[in-house]
Amino acid sequence: MIRPLPVMLAILLSLFVTSLTIGAAQVSLRAAGSDAWAALVLMESRLPRTLAVVLTGAALAVAGTVMQQIVRNKFVGPDTTGTSESAGLGLLLMTILAPDSPVWVRMLVASLTALAGSAAFILLIRRLPAREVMLVPVAGIILSGVIGAVVTFIAWRYDLVQYVGTWLAAGGSSGIIAGRYETLWVAGAAAIAAWFAADRFAILGLGDNVAKGLGLDPAPVMRLGLMVVSVVSALVVVTVGMIPFVGLVVPNIVSRIMGDDLRRSIPVVATAGAALVSACDIIGRLVIYPYEVPVGLIMGIVGSVIFLILLYRPTRPST
């Protein structure tokens, strides 16, 4: 039997190396030791960008798994539940109210508004009939739309529509250099925290009654999950813009292949998410070389195709 984790790690490693060698400047990895200019390009531009993409993909995919567990619905991700838009709202408010604030303050505020948005989503879906599985993603998309509309309206009033559009589409992704991406390690840490609580999320996914019966109070697990999803979404939106579909499709693919034993599956989810976003980033850098297309755009196209395939292809039996 093929073990998913080593396979995904191998794929991710090759994508990682590929990402280091692609770019407008022609740089050889071997030359980095002797050539100071090559080392500069690698350490200040290529490596930070590659790490940013890997961290983003891994953290978003894990956040998607967590979201799907706490909502108990496979058709949601951080980008379809109002979380990312709420983070964008926080970012916009900081741009208007405190344009000179340091980046960590913006991230904190974006995390808090993301948390408020996710909490609003949870409160909203609790009022929906439990059996109507498809109402949950619909409610999420409507909430995302409403918050997105508020963002657009405020941006329009302050003549910031273009700024917001550029930011959400690309963030700083094309310009990621050393000193700009490091906060994404916090998103990575949030994903690792999710792995430590993997059993708790898996039990929460079985329902509040099962969790209580096993002596696990659902409320703190829910709060931890919302924090993970919000922090990851906010940091990603602030640093690299909105990356759609990762948190939706990667957990679904991994769940189809190896099920929802999260302690085993979260590492696979993280590597697969990192590999998918890396691949999309590489495509984005090659299609109009030496110029580039934002990774979010490529991810939107690739992700929607994968999602359609997942919807139409039934799950394979395990035996």
Add this chain to the structure above:
Amino acid sequence: MIQIRNVDFQIHGNPILHDISTSIPKGQLTALIGPNGAGKSTLLKLIARLEKLQSGSVRIDGLDLSATPTEKLALVMAVLSQHTHVSSRLRLCELVGFGRWPHHHGRPSAHDRAEITRALELFDLTALADRFLDEVSGGQAQRAFLAMTFAQATDWLLLDEPLNNLDMAHARALMRHLAGLVRDQGKSITVVVHEINYAAAWADHVIAMKDGRILAEGPPADVLTEPLLSRLYDVPVAVGTHQGRPLILHHV
């Protein structure tokens, strides 16, 4: 022993339970019976701390429910709820494995793994252990949830309609099995059952509920009588005997 004192319960102002006081004996198989809406499941949920007590008190083996941490209660009683619909894709062995979680909180020992194997065997699931929950029948899934509850290895088992989804053979096997656990391992098991003949055939103690009140309680032979059951369900029933136990004829 579970002692229930002066328990009232309301949902949105509608009274569901009225001043319930009773006790459930230790080391026996107790059946909660009664018509739909009698409050059986609500009472079971209150005992299992799945619903919060609004008034009164529940003590289980001397532990006050509202003062004992939920992790500690998970080592004393295991609960199977109704409507255990799960969207997670879990293998049966993984699901049953969660029954051991209260004991190891994430670091299973060899003993925990042995208990999981034993629970799978007991519920006839060994061959299905690697199947996903969405690939087995409703009855097999129900047995997997029962095995999870059993793997928790608690003195008390509280089961809300465990016979749901089970065919005749598996329903009988389950009741026989529960009676065996009580007899051989000294477990205390409380079940909500709708098919009254399972209570008649296997229970040691019966609690009959109607309209949020306890109508009668005691050994099956005392509770499962023609006048009482006719009053309980508002339909005439005939009660015979079979192998020394009541046999209720309610379907004709």
